[in-house]
Amino acid sequence: MAEAEFARPIVTVDIVLLTLHEGRLCVALLERSAQPFLGVPALIGGYLHTDEDADAEAAVRRILKAKAGLEGIFFEQLGTFASARRDPRDWSVSIAYFALVPQGALKGAANPLELRPVEAAGELPFDHQEIVTAALARLRGKGAYSTxxxxxxxxxxxxxxxxxxxxxxxxxxxxxxxxxxxxxxxxxxxxxxxxxxxxxxxxxxxxxxxxxxxxxxxxxxx
Amino acid sequence: MAEAEFARPIVTVDIVLLTLHEGRLCVALLERSAQPFLGVPALIGGYLHTDEDADAEAAVRRILKAKAGLEGIFFEQLGTFASARRDPRDWSVSIAYFALVPQGALKGAANPLELRPVEAAGELPFDHQEIVTAALARLRGKGAYSTxxxxxxxxxxxxxxxxxxxxxxxxxxxxxxxxxxxxxxxxxxxxxxxxxxxxxxxxxxxxxxxxxxxxxxxxxxx
CATH class of the missing domain: 1.10.10.10 (Winged helix-like DNA-binding domain superfamily/Winged helix DNA-binding domain)
Incomplete structure (x- = not known):
């Protein structure tokens, strides 16, 4: 007997892409190309493609390449943000990652990324501010004990x-x-x-x- | 314009419940009551219920209460295990947590939990061995720097x-x-x-x- 299935939530990955810009730690944002929040700068992210992504990391690599022109960069899972209230579309799960790139690596990006200081990222759609805050806390916590x-x-x-x-x-x-x-x-x-x-x-x-x-x-x- | 949606994966939460038993750190396992792996001891877990869980932590609390009779215990998000290969049913996302309970707290558990030493947990279904290993690494890493x-x-x-x-x-x-x-x-x-x-x-x-x-x-x- 299999347990009765429940309505499945939306699953996306979101990436807090950090880099150094004018001596400050900045987060890279991308204008959203779809509703909700069409045209609003947000974290780089997208739906998990169950038909082509082998795992969540494959989705991150696909999205970084397609949306920011980036390959072979460092990224690490940050945490998962999952609730009924974070996305106006439906119950939603965001598997969040943080990624670091050297200054200048974003020059070849296919999309025009906007760099904002992490400490003054301003209002962001969904719970992206909370995700940026978590990334900064992780980086500072791990930073003191890692390369x-x-x-x-x-x-x-x-x-x-x-x-x-x-x-x-x-x-x-x-x-x-x-x-x-x-x-x-x-x-x-x-x-x-x-x-x-x-x-x-x-x-x-x-x-x-x-x-x-x-x-x-x-x-x-x- | 909304981005085209993709087939949604299964989303579950799984809990690495750790306790001390006979002087050893043990993981609590529960026989699965549904296919796949019916009757096989596995991590405590279950589907996210999008109709009743406000967020992933609410799902953890609901499952700990329903399946292990536990309330008010310490738990923390461990990481998310998401791939096409981890579950025979479908592309699957497990938001994994680790939880700690004092020795003896499992006596009132509604279900007969099996306690196995974490270092010798044996074969477990899905990728539950990998999740247990990650929980142990997290506990050891954080243990040295926290209460x-x-x-x-x-x-x-x-x-x-x-x-x-x-x-x-x-x-x-x-x-x-x-x-x-x-x-x-x-x-x-x-x-x-x-x-x-x-x-x-x-x-x-x-x-x-x-x-x-x-x-x-x-x-x-x-």
């Missing part, structure tokens, strides 16, 4: 750029020598041999680094 | 019982004086005045504690 914030940088970066990205994500100033000591203790970085960069301020060229592993989680707050 | 493991204890407990629960959850021995120092530094507990317990080993009655706040998240590993 996830470094996904906002290009593959190769200076130590100052790395510290600046942690400061931007965490929203606080970090002591330079304590930061460098922790990064060294945790053995996160490798020097990019043969490459240095001449910055405006430094007299000698600056050493460039890359992450040893793309995402590492560690025990101590950075 | 969540204390939800496995009765409201009032001794310092030794608190240390034992962290050791059971983390799967490792903790140094007694370091543990007590950290608990004191974090200011997590309050003494239950006028209550002491005579234990077998101690010559004097043991001080009893309760948590100051039910769930606290802290910065340092306990």
């Amino acid at each position: 996830i914030p470094a996904r906002l940088l290009p593959e190769v970066f200076t130590m100052s750029e790395l510290q600046a990205i942690y400061e931007t994500v965490m929203g606080e100033r970090l002591d330079q020598s304590a930061f460098r000591r922790k990064v060294n203790d945790l053995d996160l970085l490798e020097v990019v041999e043969g490459e240095k960069r001449q910055t405006e301020r430094a007299r000698r060229p600056t050493t460039l680094y890359r992450l040893k592993t793309p995402v590492a989680v560690f025990d101590r707050r950075i | 969540i493991p204390a939800r496995l204890l009765p409201e009032v407990f001794t310092m030794s019982e608190l240390q034992a629960i962290y050791e059971t959850v983390m799967g490792e021995r903790l140094d007694q004086s370091a543990f007590r120092r950290k608990v004191n530094d974090l200011d997590l507990l309050e003494v239950v005045e006028g209550e002491k317990r005579q234990t077998e080993r101690a010559r004097r009655p043991t001080t009893l504690y309760r948590l100051k706040t039910p769930v606290a998240v802290f910065d340092r590993r306990i």
